[in-house]
Structure formats: C-alpha cells, structure tokens
Amino acid sequence: MRIIHTSDWHLGQYFYGKSRANEHQQFLTWLLAQVTLHNIDAIIVAGDIFDTSTPPSYAREMYFDFIAKLHVTQCQLIILAGNHDSVAMLSESQAVLASLSTRVITQVIPASLSEDELEEKALSQQVFPLHDADGKTTAIICAIPFVRPRDVIRSRAGQSASDKQQSLQQAISDHYQYLYQQARKQADAFEKTEGIVLPIIATGHLTALGVSINDSKSDSVRDIYIGSLEAFPASAFPPADYIALGHIHRAQQVAKSEHIRYCGSPIALSFDEAKQDKRVLMVEFTSGKLNQVEALIVPCFQPLYMVKTSVDELETSLQETLVAFEERQVAEKFPASVKAWLDIEIDNGDHLSDLSQRVTELAVDMPFEVLLVRRCKKARQRRQAQLSQQDNSTLSELSLTEVFDSRLSQLEWQTDEEVARKTRLTQLFTELSVEMKQAASITNQKSDADKALITSSSAQAESTSQSVLSEEESTEAEKDSAIAEKDSAIAEKDSMTPESLEQHNS
Numbered sequence: 001m002r003i004i005h006t007s008d009w010h011l012g013q014y015f016y017g018k019s020r021a022n023e024h025q026q027f028l029t030w031l032l033a034q035v036t037l038h039n040i041d042a043i044i045v046a047g048d049i050f051d052t053s054t055p056p057s058y059a060r061e062m063y064f065d066f067i068a069k070l071h072v073t074q075c076q077l078i079i080l081a082g083n084h085d086s087v088a089m090l091s092e093s094q095a096v097l098a099s100l101s102t103r104v105i106t107q108v109i110p111a112s113l114s115e116d117e118l119e120e121k122a123l124s125q126q127v128f129p130l131h132d133a134d135g136k137t138t139a140i141i142c143a144i145p146f147v148r149p150r151d152v153i154r155s156r157a158g159q160s161a162s163d164k165q166q167s168l169q170q171a172i173s174d175h176y177q178y179l180y181q182q183a184r185k186q187a188d189a190f191e192k193t194e195g196i197v198l199p200i201i202a203t204g205h206l207t208a209l210g211v212s213i214n215d216s217k218s219d220s221v222r223d224i225y226i227g228s229l230e231a232f233p234a235s236a237f238p239p240a241d242y243i244a245l246g247h248i249h250r251a252q253q254v255a256k257s258e259h260i261r262y263c264g265s266p267i268a269l270s271f272d273e274a275k276q277d278k279r280v281l282m283v284e285f286t287s288g289k290l291n292q293v294e295a296l297i298v299p300c301f302q303p304l305y306m307v308k309t310s311v312d313e314l315e316t317s318l319q320e321t322l323v324a325f326e327e328r329q330v331a332e333k334f335p336a337s338v339k340a341w342l343d344i345e346i347d348n349g350d351h352l353s354d355l356s357q358r359v360t361e362l363a364v365d366m367p368f369e370v371l372l373v374r375r376c377k378k379a380r381q382r383r384q385a386q387l388s389q390q391d392n393s394t395l396s397e398l399s400l401t402e403v404f405d406s407r408l409s410q411l412e413w414q415t416d417e418e419v420a421r422k423t424r425l426t427q428l429f430t431e432l433s434v435e436m437k438q439a440a441s442i443t444n445q446k447s448d449a450d451k452a453l454i455t456s457s458s459a460q461a462e463s464t465s466q467s468v469l470s471e472e473e474s475t476e477a478e479k480d481s482a483i484a485e486k487d488s489a490i491a492e493k494d495s496m497t498p499e500s501l502e503q504h505n506s
Helices: 021-037 057-072 087-091 094-098 115-126 161-194 314-331 352-362 377-390 400-409 416-495 498-505
Strands: 002-006 042-046 076-080 102-105 127-131 137-142 200-205 242-246 252-254 257-262 279-286 289-297 304-309 340-346 368-375
Touching (some): 002 021, 021 057, 042 200, 042 242, 076 127, 127 161, 137 161, 242 279, 257 289, 304 314, 314 340, 314 352, 314 368, 352 368, 400 416
Parallel strands (some): 137 200, 304 340, 340 368
Antiparallel strands (some): 127 137, 252 257
16 A cells, blocks of 8 residues: 655745745646556645635635546545644535545544544544555544644643643543554454454644754744644654654654654745755555655755855855756756745845845846845844844833834834835824824813813802702791790790789780
C-alpha cells in the first residue's frame, strides 16, 4: 500500500498583496500526476487546507475541482481540519464529498458524550479503513484533526496553570490512545478473519516536542497552542505504524523517529522558507508494516529571494541575485514571463522611503518584483533606541493624538499595503477622536442642563416652602389672636363683682 502525506496547502493565501493561485493550481496538477505515476491508494492532507476561515471563492473552486479529478483515479482522500480552517465551512460539504471517495474530518469527537455514543461516533467518524483501487481494505486510520480543548477536557475550578497544562496533555494523549485501541480491535479482527496484517496510521495537526525551534518559528507558521499546551510530547503518541503530522512547514522527523513525520508545506509560504526543498511524502507499507518513506520534491513554481545587504552594497547584491536567478531559470526551466519575488533586508539606513525609490530604480530592468524592503532586526532595534532617547516625555505631558502618533512611529510601515494600513488607522483614529469630542460635548451640555433644572427646581421648591411657611405663620397668628381675645373675655367675666354685674345689666 502507498499513501501520500501532505499538509499546509493554505489555498487562498495572499503574499504581500500577491495571489498564490497560480502556484497552488500547478501544485495540485502535479500532485494528481504523482497519484497516477506511483499508483497511490490514498492521500492524507494533515490540516490547513485553506489559509483563512473565509477563503476566496477561487480557492474553494480549486479545492472541489481537485477532489473531482482525484476521484477519477480511484484514490481515497482524507481531509483533516487545521487551526487555519473553518469547521463550519469544511463540514458543509462532508456528505457530498463522501460520494467522491473523500472523508472530511473537522473536529474530534467530544469527550462529553456517553460511552456508547463515543464509541459509535469514533468508529464512524475518526477510525475507519482505507482501501486500494480494487476496494480491498489496506489500512486502518485514526483521523485526528486540530484538537480544541473543549472537545477533550472539562475545565475545573481551582486548577493552577501547570495542572491545566498537564490535564490537557493527558486528555489529548488519552484521546489518541482510545482511538488507537479502536483501530487495533479492527485490525486484529481483520487479521483473524482474512489472515492479513493491516498497518495503523494516525494523524495530527499540532506542534510536537522534538521539532526544530527555527522551523516552528517560521514567519508563516502561527503560534499554535491547544489551550495552555504549547507542544505535545512525541512519547505520548500511540504506537501507530505511521503518524502523519501537519502545521510545521519544513519536512522533518519528530524526535528522530522514522515513523513520526511532518511533510511540510508544498510551496514556500514566507521568504524564510525560500531555500527549502518543498515536498510531499510517499509512504509505503509492506505486510502491514512501514517499509519506506520517500520524499517527492515539489517543483518550485514561484522563485523567492531574501536579499540581505547594506545600502552601499545594494546594487552589487541585486546583480548577484540576478545572476543566480538566470542560472536557476535555465536549470529549472522557468517560463520567461516568471519574475522572482524579492525581500530586501537592509542592515542600515534611516529613511525607507528613499531606499524603496532607489531599489525600484536599480531593479527596473531586472526580472524582479520587490515585495518588501525593510531594515534588519538589529537596525530596527537601533532606531527604536534612538527614538526612545530623543523623546523622554511622560504620558501626562502628551495629548491623545501625540500618544497615537508616537506609537505609530515605533512600527515599520514598509510595503504599500502597510502604508495603506497606516493611513486607514490614522483616519479611523481621527474619526474616533471627533466622535469622542462630540459625545463629550453632548454630555457636558446635558450636564449643564441637568444642573440648571436642578437649580430651578430647588429654587421653586424653596419658594413654595417659604409660601407655605408664611401661610402657616399667618394662620397661627390669627389663631393666637382669637385665643387671646377669648382669654381676655374670660378674664373680664371672672373679674366682675355682683355689684358691677348688676350695674352692667342695668
């Protein structure tokens, strides 16, 4: 049995404003030719089929066109979702593609299911047989895509960071071991009934311990963490006959293990991958065991060059790059219309706008497209240090606009795309500042109106209170006068003698 292990296609990628559609189409055409040439039984794509969760329509069309053409060759296709891929987008075509000899696995079976449900779904979705062109079972695969923590572990309160990391690593390991045991049962049952030993293949899309640090830090490889887990130990994988991994873009063995492999991306996805020989891996099994792993080198469809030079040596460096490209153009039979893409890194120079203009003038008659002109890391650090020394203002001394402008000056705005982004950010900041000022003005006006209303209400209340008080005082005065008059009358009556009373009556 023979399979092709590939990964990290990143269909739909835009590279400093350049589409990779032509390169990807040529790669897929080349891959179809390898299937026929080497009698391949299955292709495993170990994640990151697309570059984003919302790939452009041409990338989707390319994907479906490849599947339809591969189906004609009677070669099985196993598609595994990576961290770049959309689960929803890949899932929507699962049922249709199943009729075209294609299995699409978007996520692992949730650990929250009951044991019966877990076994049923695991057997149907993640553990299944692979067949040859005649329909005969040739292998059992444990198809594991990019793992999301919520699918394999339940968070618990009170756990420390190290406890969470250990629990997650154990949960992923348990998931691999569980699926492997299910595959082992199928393989043993098949051997018992048919007398044929079947190899077990596992997959994964993650960073494994034992990978070169430089490779995992490629410009095009995004840091991938499964929850708090940065890397998965190779020792935690099950004893499968072959483990096909994706995510790292350079082909390599994991922990020096012949059977645990990254195949790498089929095209260079960043300038620091430009010198790598891109490949897919042809894996051959004999009598149920891994026989050999052979690299099928993918032709380069778009030459890339990283030119590291100084301002003084810029012209010389471009001439040397031109000579190297012309020799390569003959050896690899590039069409005359193909131009090399350049990333020029300068180790000095303060004004990138002047450098870009000079590079354009020097390369105008050369078969180059300069996609990036930038200072080297050390030059950027030196410039940052100079800016820090020049401006020792405290935050309280700066206006909001000055803080924003200072932050922008600390970043590198080199390509046309980056300059356009800076312009958009500045425009958005201006609009936001105006909106904030208008909102503050409205708030202040409302505050003044509220104060005036409160003052008016207070004065009215005080006036009403005084009026009521005056009225109460007047009523009390009248009441006191009446009481005094009554008391006077009583006193007068009490003071009368019989003689005065008699005189009063007469």
